[in-house]
Amino acid sequence: MNISVTGFGIVCAIGNDAHAVCRSLMDGKSGVAPLHYLRSAHKELPVGEVKLSDSQMKEMLGIDQDKVVSRTTLMGAVAARQAVADANVGLAGKRVRLVTGTTVGGMDATERYYASMKENDEYLYLAAKHDCGSCTDDIIDYAHLDGAEGYTVSTACSSSVNAIIVGAEMLRNNEADIVIAGGTEALSAFHLNGFKSLMILDEKQCRPFDETRAGLNLGEGAAFIVMQRDAPDAIAYIAGYGNRCDAFHQTASSENGEGAFLAVSDALSMASLKPSDIDYINAHGTGTPNNDNSESTALKRIFGDKMPPISSTKSFTGHTTSASGAIETVICLLSMTHGFIPANLGWKNQMPGGITPSAGESGVTLNKVLCNSFGFGGNDSSLILSRRPTDVEPNPVKPEAEIIAEDVVTDAAELADLRQFVSPMESRRMGRLMKAATLTSLRALQKGGVECPDAIITATAYGMLEDSEMFLEDMVNNGEELLKPTLFMQSTHNTMGAAIAIRIKCHGYNITYSHGSRSYEMAMQDAKRLIALGKARTVLVGMHDESTPTFNGFCRRLGQPELVDLYSRSVLLRAKD
Structure with missing residues (x-):
C-alpha cells in the first residue's frame, strides 16, 4: 500500500498560492516584515503575515463582509480549497476526512472582541467559534468540502505534521478514501505576547543555526495536502513518519534531542531507508538557541558526518506555529517537483557544534526528503516524502484493544489525593x-500495572481554559507588558499529555485532539488504530476539560449547555492477546 499525495494548497507570508510561494523560495525573497494586520503594541517585532486582509479572503470565499470570521479559519479555507482543486478529485460519494492542526483556533477574533462579549451580545457568537474544532468545521463549510468529516489535532508547533500522520494512518487502516490534511494558524496578540514572555522572539530577521541567532519571528499561514491510497497520478508519496515525545520540558528541548532523534529514526525505519538515502532535510530550525542546538545534536546522532543538504525555511515564512509542519511539507513538495533546495536565509556564522545549512541550490534531484516539526511539550514529529512508491505494508494481525483500567475525577475536592504522587x-x-x-x-x-505506556493520547475541547482566560484577561485589561509566561505555557492544548509524558519519562507516541464534544471519540479511535496497526500494545487515553464562570456565562447567554466545572477521565487500553 502506498499513501499518495495528489494535491496541495498553501497561503503564507511569501505567497498566496503554490506558484507564488515557489517563486519566492527560488528568488530568496523573505516575507518577514513589520506588523501590518495584527493589532499589537509590539511594533518592534517582525512577523511573517499573509499578504491578504480578512476582507479580501472573505471575498475570495464568498463570505458576508459584515461577519467576523477568524483569520485561522479564512486562511485554512483558502488553502484547503486550493488543495482539492489541485488534486482535481471529486469528493461526492467518498469517505472524506479533513484533519486540521491548529492551537490558536479563533483566538485572533476572540481577543479583539472579548471586552465587548462580556458586556453585550453583538459579538457573543464568537464564543462558539473560539475552539479549534469549530475552525475545522467552518473550513469544511467555507471551502465547500461537502460531506467531509472534520478532525482536529492540537500539539502546538507540530500539530499539522501530526494531522498528516493521522490522515495517512486513517488511509492505511481503511477508514477513509480521501484525506485532506494540514494546518492553519493566524497570528494573535495572545501568542505573540506569550512567546515574548518566554523571551524567545528576535527583533531582527531570524537566523536559524547561526551563531548569532537570538530567537524566532512568528508567522501565520495555512497549508493542506490531499492524500489517497495508491493513486496513479501521485505528486509524491508519504514514505514514513514518526511521532515521539522528548519528555524533557514544557517549552525547551533536551540537550541530546532525544525526541527528535527517535522521531526521525522511526520515520527512516518505517520507510525502510538508511540515513544516506535522504537527499534534503527541511529542519524545524526556529532560530532559538535551544532548538537549533538540540536539533543539530539529534541530526548528528543519525547522519554523523554525512549530513545531507539541510535548511530551515522559517526565515522566509516566520514560524507559523501549528501550521508550520504543513507549510514546510508543501515547501518540500515544491522543492522535489522543481528541483531546488531552499536557502537558509540569514545564516553567516557557523555555530559551535551545529549543522552547516545550505545557501540554496538549483538543478538538483530530490527523491527522498525529510521534514521535521517539533512542538512545545516535546511533541516531536518527522515526515519522509518520496518521489517513488515505497509499499509500506499494513500490519496483517490487527489486534483488538481492551480497557484494563480507568479513573475519573469530577470534583475539585478529590484533588487532595494527588499528594500520593506529587509533593x-x-x-x-x-x-x-x-x-x-x-x-x-x-x-x-x-490500576493497570503499567509504569510507562507505549503512547499517550489526550482529548480536550478547550484545554486549560482557566489559565488561558487569566492570560487573556490580563492582556486585555492591563496591556501587553509584564504578562506571565507560566500562564501562557499552560495554554497550549497538549500541555497535559506532555506533562504526563515528562513525569513518567514516556518517549512514545504523543498527540492531543481538540474538537469539542468529539475529542474523546477521536482519541479512542486513534488509540485503537495504533493497536490495530501494531504500533502500540498499551495506550493511555485522557479526556480532560474545565470551565470558568465567564465562559459558562457566555454559554448561558447563547442558549447552549454549560460546561462541567471539572472533568478528567483516564483510560488505559491494551492489545488483546
Whole structure:
C-alpha cells in the first residue's frame, strides 16, 4: 500500500498560492516584515503575515463582509480549497476526512472582541467559534468540502505534521478514501505576547543555526495536502513518519534531542531507508538557541558526518506555529517537483557544534526528503516524502484493544489525593485541570500495572481554559507588558499529555485532539488504530476539560449547555492477546 499525495494548497507570508510561494523560495525573497494586520503594541517585532486582509479572503470565499470570521479559519479555507482543486478529485460519494492542526483556533477574533462579549451580545457568537474544532468545521463549510468529516489535532508547533500522520494512518487502516490534511494558524496578540514572555522572539530577521541567532519571528499561514491510497497520478508519496515525545520540558528541548532523534529514526525505519538515502532535510530550525542546538545534536546522532543538504525555511515564512509542519511539507513538495533546495536565509556564522545549512541550490534531484516539526511539550514529529512508491505494508494481525483500567475525577475536592504522587510544593504550581489530569492518569496506570505506556493520547475541547482566560484577561485589561509566561505555557492544548509524558519519562507516541464534544471519540479511535496497526500494545487515553464562570456565562447567554466545572477521565487500553 502506498499513501499518495495528489494535491496541495498553501497561503503564507511569501505567497498566496503554490506558484507564488515557489517563486519566492527560488528568488530568496523573505516575507518577514513589520506588523501590518495584527493589532499589537509590539511594533518592534517582525512577523511573517499573509499578504491578504480578512476582507479580501472573505471575498475570495464568498463570505458576508459584515461577519467576523477568524483569520485561522479564512486562511485554512483558502488553502484547503486550493488543495482539492489541485488534486482535481471529486469528493461526492467518498469517505472524506479533513484533519486540521491548529492551537490558536479563533483566538485572533476572540481577543479583539472579548471586552465587548462580556458586556453585550453583538459579538457573543464568537464564543462558539473560539475552539479549534469549530475552525475545522467552518473550513469544511467555507471551502465547500461537502460531506467531509472534520478532525482536529492540537500539539502546538507540530500539530499539522501530526494531522498528516493521522490522515495517512486513517488511509492505511481503511477508514477513509480521501484525506485532506494540514494546518492553519493566524497570528494573535495572545501568542505573540506569550512567546515574548518566554523571551524567545528576535527583533531582527531570524537566523536559524547561526551563531548569532537570538530567537524566532512568528508567522501565520495555512497549508493542506490531499492524500489517497495508491493513486496513479501521485505528486509524491508519504514514505514514513514518526511521532515521539522528548519528555524533557514544557517549552525547551533536551540537550541530546532525544525526541527528535527517535522521531526521525522511526520515520527512516518505517520507510525502510538508511540515513544516506535522504537527499534534503527541511529542519524545524526556529532560530532559538535551544532548538537549533538540540536539533543539530539529534541530526548528528543519525547522519554523523554525512549530513545531507539541510535548511530551515522559517526565515522566509516566520514560524507559523501549528501550521508550520504543513507549510514546510508543501515547501518540500515544491522543492522535489522543481528541483531546488531552499536557502537558509540569514545564516553567516557557523555555530559551535551545529549543522552547516545550505545557501540554496538549483538543478538538483530530490527523491527522498525529510521534514521535521517539533512542538512545545516535546511533541516531536518527522515526515519522509518520496518521489517513488515505497509499499509500506499494513500490519496483517490487527489486534483488538481492551480497557484494563480507568479513573475519573469530577470534583475539585478529590484533588487532595494527588499528594500520593506529587509533593505539596509542586502541586501548588499546578492548575486544577493539570492536577486532575495528573491524578487520573497516574491512578489509571497504577490500576493497570503499567509504569510507562507505549503512547499517550489526550482529548480536550478547550484545554486549560482557566489559565488561558487569566492570560487573556490580563492582556486585555492591563496591556501587553509584564504578562506571565507560566500562564501562557499552560495554554497550549497538549500541555497535559506532555506533562504526563515528562513525569513518567514516556518517549512514545504523543498527540492531543481538540474538537469539542468529539475529542474523546477521536482519541479512542486513534488509540485503537495504533493497536490495530501494531504500533502500540498499551495506550493511555485522557479526556480532560474545565470551565470558568465567564465562559459558562457566555454559554448561558447563547442558549447552549454549560460546561462541567471539572472533568478528567483516564483510560488505559491494551492489545488483546
